[in-house]
Amino acid sequence: AQRVTQPEKLLSVFKGAPVELKCNYSYSGSPELFWYVQYSRQRLQLLLRHISRESIKGFTADLNKGETSFHLKKPFAQEEDSAMYYCALSSHASGGSYIPTFGRGTSLIVHP
Amino acid sequence: EPEVTQTPSHQVTQMGQEVILRCVPISNHLYFYWYRQILGQKVEFLVSFYNNEISEKSEIFDDQFSVERPDGSNFTLKIRSTKLEDSAMYFCASSEAPLSYEQYFGPGTRLTVT
Numbered sequence: 123a124q125r126v127t128q129p130e131k132l133l134s135v136f137k138g139a140p141v142e143l144k145c146n147y148s149y150s151g152s153p154e155l156f157w158y159v160q161y162s163r164q165r166l167q168l169l170l171r172h173i174s175r176e177s178i179k180g181f182t183a184d185l186n187k188g189e190t191s192f193h194l195k196k197p198f199a200q201e202e203d204s205a206m207y208y209c210a211l212s213s214h215a216s217g218g219s220y221i222p223t224f225g226r227g228t229s230l231i232v233h234p
Numbered sequence: 235e236p237e238v239t240q241t242p243s244h245q246v247t248q249m250g251q252e253v254i255l256r257c258v259p260i261s262n263h264l265y266f267y268w269y270r271q272i273l274g275q276k277v278e279f280l281v282s283f284y285n286n287e288i289s290e291k292s293e294i295f296d297d298q299f300s301v302e303r304p305d306g307s308n309f310t311l312k313i314r315s316t317k318l319e320d321s322a323m324y325f326c327a328s329s330e331a332p333l334s335y336e337q338y339f340g341p342g343t344r345l346t347v348t
Contacts, residue, residue, distance in 0.1 A: 165325075165340060167338075167339065208277060221279050223279070224276045224278070226275065
């Protein structure tokens with residue numbers, strides 16, 4: 123069974139500090155990993171996915187298969203980064219769709 | 235920019251009552267999903283829907299749940315006989331294509347069962 127673990131429920135940093143939101147997964151196949159973000163009073167939205175190897179809003183995430191991790195990083199946090207962040211793993215289901223399994227989320231608070 | 239919409243934003247119902255949660259996916263999307271998030275817990279997949287039938291469902295999606303696309307725009311989740319533990323935020327999502335990674339989420343409906 124696939125599982126996503128986000129060990130930190132809350133991460134509190136000051137503006138300009140580096141941020142790392144941890145995500146570990148367990149999955150027997152080749153994983154597709156994502157980070158979703160939910161800003162206050164907004165809807166859940168995709169932040170980035172590992173296959174595209176892109177940087178969105180200064181965030182990056184590298185898939186480490188050896189450590190089964192997909193940590194989200196940003197070198198200099200901004201106040202507008204304060205949000206709930208969810209790591210998700212998708213398996214390609216038999217019906218053809220990608221079904222994400224979400225972690226419980228980490229609340230990032232960036233203080234001025 | 236097109237968005238997924240959900241109504242109502244908040245629904246209060248008594249235990250044992252039926253509720254219907256409504257979603258309007260993005261118009262050119264083909265895959266539709268329902269998720270729920272119990273307060274303080276993680277987002278959980280319920281069901282996906284494609285070509286007018288369920289393509290995947292989780293263990294949570296038991297016989298008291300059903301989904302329907304009654305017309306060309308709405309996608310509904312029905313809970314036949316609500317229980318206290320059905321209280322949660324219910325999110326609808328849609329995606330463009332069967333193999334699309336990106337699902338676009340609605341704002342959610344908060345269901346409170348008393």
